Amino acid sequence: MKKIFIGFIAAATLGMWGCKKDSEFLDVQPTSIIPTDLAFSNASNALSVIGDLYNRQLDFSTVKDWYTMADFSETFPSENGRSFLVQRNSWDYGEWRTWDYTYIRHLNLFLERLDASTALTDVDKARFKAEGRFLRANYYFEMTKRMGGVPLILKSLLYNFDGKTDELAYARSKESEMYDFVISEAEAIIDDLPGKGDPSRATKAAALAMECRAALYAGSIAKYGASTPQVMLAGGEVGIPQSMANDYYTKALNAAKEIIDGGEYSLYQKKPDLAENFASIFIDKANNPESIFIEDFKLKSGKVHYFTGWNQPRYGAEEEEGGRLNPSLNLVESFEKLDNTFAPIPITDGSGNPIYYTNQTDPFAGRDARLAGTVMLPGTSFKGRTVDIWNGILMADGSVVSGDDRGAQKTLPGTTTPRQVVGLDGPINAKEFTAQSGFYIRKYLDPAIGSGSRGTNSEVPFIRYRYAEVLLNATEAAFELGMASEAAGYMNQVRARAGLTIPLTTADITFDRIVHERRAELSFEGHILYDMKRWRIAHIVWDGNKMTVADLLGNIGKATKRNTQPYALWPYKYYNPGNPNDGKWVYKIVLPGLVTGTNNFQLGNYYSAIDGGVTSSNSKIVKQPNQ
Numbered sequence: 001m002k003k004i005f006i007g008f009i010a011a012a013t014l015g016m017w018g019c020k021k022d023s024e025f026l027d028v029q030p031t032s033i034i035p036t037d038l039a040f041s042n043a044s045n046a047l048s049v050i051g052d053l054y055n056r057q058l059d060f061s062t063v064k065d066w067y068t069m070a071d072f073s074e075t076f077p078s079e080n081g082r083s084f085l086v087q088r089n090s091w092d093y094g095e096w097r098t099w100d101y102t103y104i105r106h107l108n109l110f111l112e113r114l115d116a117s118t119a120l121t122d123v124d125k126a127r128f129k130a131e132g133r134f135l136r137a138n139y140y141f142e143m144t145k146r147m148g149g150v151p152l153i154l155k156s157l158l159y160n161f162d163g164k165t166d167e168l169a170y171a172r173s174k175e176s177e178m179y180d181f182v183i184s185e186a187e188a189i190i191d192d193l194p195g196k197g198d199p200s201r202a203t204k205a206a207a208l209a210m211e212c213r214a215a216l217y218a219g220s221i222a223k224y225g226a227s228t229p230q231v232m233l234a235g236g237e238v239g240i241p242q243s244m245a246n247d248y249y250t251k252a253l254n255a256a257k258e259i260i261d262g263g264e265y266s267l268y269q270k271k272p273d274l275a276e277n278f279a280s281i282f283i284d285k286a287n288n289p290e291s292i293f294i295e296d297f298k299l300k301s302g303k304v305h306y307f308t309g310w311n312q313p314r315y316g317a318e319e320e321e322g323g324r325l326n327p328s329l330n331l332v333e334s335f336e337k338l339d340n341t342f343a344p345i346p347i348t349d350g351s352g353n354p355i356y357y358t359n360q361t362d363p364f365a366g367r368d369a370r371l372a373g374t375v376m377l378p379g380t381s382f383k384g385r386t387v388d389i390w391n392g393i394l395m396a397d398g399s400v401v402s403g404d405d406r407g408a409q410k411t412l413p414g415t416t417t418p419r420q421v422v423g424l425d426g427p428i429n430a431k432e433f434t435a436q437s438g439f440y441i442r443k444y445l446d447p448a449i450g451s452g453s454r455g456t457n458s459e460v461p462f463i464r465y466r467y468a469e470v471l472l473n474a475t476e477a478a479f480e481l482g483m484a485s486e487a488a489g490y491m492n493q494v495r496a497r498a499g500l501t502i503p504l505t506t507a508d509i510t511f512d513r514i515v516h517e518r519r520a521e522l523s524f525e526g527h528i529l530y531d532m533k534r535w536r537i538a539h540i541v542w543d544g545n546k547m548t549v550a551d552l553l554g555n556i557g558k559a560t561k562r563n564t565q566p567y568a569l570w571p572y573k574y575y576n577p578g579n580p581n582d583g584k585w586v587y588k589i590v591l592p593g594l595v596t597g598t599n600n601f602q603l604g605n606y607y608s609a610i611d612g613g614v615t616s617s618n619s620k621i622v623k624q625p626n627q
Contacts, residue, residue: 037117037119039113040113040114040117040119040120041117041119042119042120043120043121043124043128046114046117046120046124046128047128049110050110050128050131050132050135053103053106053107053110053132053135054135054200054201055303056103056106057135057138057139057142057295057464058098058100058139058142059142059295059462059464059526060096060142060526060529060530061524061525061526061528061529062295062462062526063297063305063307063444063458063460063462064305064307064462066307066310066311066324066325067079067082067085067324069325069441069524070082070085070324070325071085071599072528072529072532072542072563072599073328073330073542073563073564073565073566073599074327074328074330074331074523074524074528074563074566075325075326075327075328075331075437075441075566076326076327076328076436076437076566076568076592076594076595077324077325077326078323078324078325078326078432078433078434078435078436078437079324079432079433080432082324083594086565086566086592086594086595086596086597087594087595087596087597088597089544089597089598089600090544090600090602091599091600091601091602091605092609093602093604093605093608093609093624093627094608094609094611095605095608096146096529096608097146097147097608097609097610097611098142098143098146098147098608099143099147099150099610099611099614100139100143101151101153103139104136104139104140104153105153105156105157107132107135107136107139108136108153108154108155108156109156110132111129111132111133111136112155112156114128114129114132115129126192127192127193127194129189129192130189130192130193130202130207131193131201131202133185133188133189134185134186134189134193134202134206134207134210135202136154136185137181137182137185137186137210138182138210140152140178140181140182141178141179141182141210141213141214143178144175144178144179144182145217145530145533146607146608147607147608147610147624148172148175148178148233148237148238148239148607148624149172149173149174149175149176149177149178149236149237149238150172150173150178151170151171151172151173151621152170152173152177152178152181153170169618169619169620170618170620171620171621171622172235172237172620172621172622173237174235174236174237175218175221175236175237175238175239175240176218176222176236176240176241176244177236179214179215179217179218179240179248182210182211182214183211183214183215183218183251186207186208186210186211186214186255187207187211189202189207190204190207190208193206193207195264196264196265199288199291199292199293199294199296199461200293200294200295200296200461202293203292203293204262205259205262205264205265205292205293205465206292206293206465208255208256208258208259209255209259209292209293209465209469209470210293210465211251211252211255212252212255212256212259212470212473212474212477213252213465213469213473215248215249215251215252215255215477216248216249216252216473216476216477217530217534218240218244218248219244219245219246219247219248219249219252219477219480220245220476220480220534220535221239221240221534221536222240222241222242222243222244222245222248223242223245223480224534224535224536224537225239225240225242225536226242227536228536228539228603228606230603230625230626231536231603231606231607231625231626232625233622233624233625235622237622238606238607238624238625245480246480246481249477249480249481250477250481252473252474252476252477253474253477253478253481253483256470256471256473256474256477257474259292259467259470260470260471260474260490265289265290265292265467265470266289266290266467267289267290267467267468267471267493267494267497268280268281268284268288268289268290268497269497270284274369274373274497274498274499275369275370275371275372275373276373277369277373277497278369278370278373278374278497278498279373279374279442279443279445281463281466282443282444282460282461282463283444283446283447283460285459285461289467290463290466290467290468291461291463291466292463292464292465292466292467292470293463293464293465294461294462294463294464295461295462295464296459296461297457297458297459297460297461298459299456299457299459304456304457304458304459305457305458305460306454306457306458307444307445307446307458307460308322308444308445308446308451308452308457308458308460309321309322309451309452309453309454309457309458310322310324310325311323311324311325311440311441311444311445312382312383312440312445312452313376313382313385313387313388313425313435313440314406314425314433314434315385315388315406315407315424315425316383316385316424317383317452318450318452318453319452319453319454321452321454322433322440322452323425323426323432323433323434323435323440324432324433325440325441326427326435326436326437326438326439326440326441326566326568327374327375327437327439327440327441328437328439328566328567328568329345329437329438329439329552329566329567329568329569329589330552330563330566330567331375331519331523332345332364332371332375332439332569333345333552333553333556334516334519334520334556334557335367335368335370335371335520336367336368336500336516336520336557337366337367337368338366338367338368338499338500338501338502339502340500340502340504340508342556342557343556344552344553344556345363345364345569345587346363347363347569347586347587347588347589354586354587355586355587356574356581356584356585356586357584357585357586357587358584358585359379359585360377360378360379360389360390360571360585361377361378361379361380362585363587364377368498368499368500368520369498369499370498370520370521372442373442373443374441374442374443374523374524375439375440375441375442376439376440376441376442376445377439378390378435378438378439378571382440382442382445382447383447387425387435387440388407388423388424388425389423389425389426389427389435389438389439389440389571390422390423390570390571390572390573390585391422391423391426391427391428391570391571391572392421392422392572392573393412393421393572393573393574393575394572394573394574394575394586395412395413395575395576396575396576396579400572401413401421401575402421402422402428403421403422403428404428404431405422405428405431406422406423406424406425406426406428406431406434407420407422407423407424408420408421408422409421412575423435423571425440427568427570429590429592429593430592430593430594436568436592436594437566437567437568437569437592438568438569438570438571438587438590439569441524443523443524444460444462444524446458446459446460463525468494468497468521468522469521469522469525469527471490471491471493471494472490472491472494472514472517472518472521472522474486474487474490475487475488475490475491475494475509475514475517476514478490479509479511479514484506484507484509485506487506487509488503488504488505488506488508488509491504491509491513491514491517492504494517494521495517498520498521511559512557512558512559513557515531515535515537515559516557516559518531532601533606535559536606537559537560538601538605538606539601539602539603539605539606540560541559541560541561541562541563541601542563542564542599542600542601543562543564543600543601544564544598544599544600544601545562545564545598546564546565546598547562547563547564547565547567547591547598549567549589552567552589563599564598564599564600565591565595565597565598565599566592566595567589567590567591567592568589568590568591568592569587569588569589569590570587570588570590571585571586571587572585572586572587572588573585574586602626603625603626604624604625604626604627606626607624607625608624609624609627610623610624
């Protein structure tokens with residue numbers, strides 16, 4: 001019985017590291033080497049094989065690694081071991097790199113073994129082949145987002161130890177060729193993929209969504225790359241000619257329209273409370289009309305994650321665990337008022353005097369519902385408990401009485417009985433796991449019992465492609481093609497779901513609006529870095545300069561607004577017996593004490609550095625620009 005054998009390519013040739021043993025590729029539990037004819041003897045076995053390949057797909061800023069969301073000044077990382085994220089002054093050129101040709105080889109081997117099999121039906125073979133090609137194209141897309149053009153290898157390579165490796169040394173493809181490959185693969189496999197079904201497996205819509213996103217990325221790199229000619233290579237490995245932009249935008253719009261016109265997907269609108277409805281998109285797996293392609297998690301299979309345990313409000317939580325991701329005031333300020341205008345959270349009146357609020361949530365009223373669906377605001381609830389976020393008691397003379405631990409108690413001047421002077425969830429300056437920005441994250445938090453326990457964890461999925469993004473991709477592509485009316489129609493659908501019921505006109509659809517809308521809708525879903533890069537505004541938004549409060553409060557809604565340091569908004573209880581404002585809430589803007597660095601995105605960060613071991617061993621690999 002012939003066994004599946006995976007010959008290896010010399011790591012020095014393709015720059016692979018951490019390669020698995022040959023026996024580990026087509027394993028199913030219990031771990032074993034599966035004979036070729038057994039692996040493809042029936043659909044169930046083949047599904048087990050490709051299931052491993054699904055599990056190895058690459059994502060960015062997911063529920064498996066909360067700390068990748070704690071960057072870009074969208075959040076504050078409330079864990080001492082991650083405070084360096086707000087203390088550094090630049091990103092390493094190797095940040096966000098991927099170069100996993102072991103995975104590419106295993107995908108190629110899967111497709112080759114599948115073609116050679118005779119036991120599977122033609123229908124099953126066609127679907128599995130389409131899925132394998134989808135996973136390969138999607139990973140090449142992830143590589144291209146980070147690296148630009150990379151070696152495009154579509155067959156398994158075998159080194160026979162004869163010392164000759166020239167035929168194994170591939171040059172980098174042009175960046176445009178990589179996007180063309182992703183787009184063409186999506187189009188080639190659509191007919192062999194099913195319609196709407198299990199969102200954890202590739203479908204027609206998943207392929208179209210991949211094509212749509214890839215074409216949009218390529219179009220914007222072609223258009224906006226002209227503003228940064230120094231971020232290009234003469235051979236096209238990095239950078240796309242501006243003349244190709246409209247063709248890519250057209251392909252993006254057409255792919256989006258196929259999904260939209262197909263009618264199988266729609267915006268999630270199951271709950272009357274719009275903030276709760278938005279939060280539920282990321283929790284509800286039962287017939288979710290918005291999910292196109294997800295990474296699923298299931299307790300019974302042992303595949304779960306601890307995102308809720310890491311990030312839930314810490315007080316009263318299972319095992320007293322949580323509190324790490326603290327969304328910034330920068331992000332909170334960006335959510336619009338319901339009249340489609342931008343304005344800071346009102347904490348002072350026209351004369352600069354503090355505004356006294358009866359309820360903690362009052363300053364955030366009348367805003368885009370996605371704010372409260374994305375960010376856990378002071379005074380809101382999770383798992384049946386009100387979040388207790390406040391920094392101290394503001395005395396009538398302007399002084400503050402606070403504490404250095406959650407729920408600390410002190411005796412106020414003129415009194416004899418100790419009372420609580422700081423929230424049970426903080427914030428406390430520089431104390432980890434408290435809401436140091438004044439907020440906790442809400443998106444992805446699982447309200448199920450036990451979801452914050454290490455013994456149970458969470459089954460909440462990570463959505464890789466969803467319908468709202470398709471609508472926003474269509475919006476952007478239509479706008480870039482001069483179809484403002486069509487763009488407004490797509491964008492207004494997404495905004496209406498968030499309670500923004502005054503439709504935008506064609507004149508309202510601008511680049512600034514498009515950038516804003518993606519931030520409001522897609523925060524913490526892995527888009528911000530690559531959006532800023534493809535629009536070539538990352539070095540402007542993260543320019544390395546410290547922020548002032550004026551910077552924070554000005555130009556809200558402007559795409560190129562500086563965003564280099566995460567600010568906080570801290571609530572205080574006002575204490576002044578006999579005064580009508582006694583017991584009310586006031587807010588202050590604070591820069592957390594640990595924020596000593598600034599985000600400084602350099603031109604060399606637009607494309608992640610290729611590891612030196614790759615470039616030194618393969619002379620065909622061209623280095624990245626500005627590095």
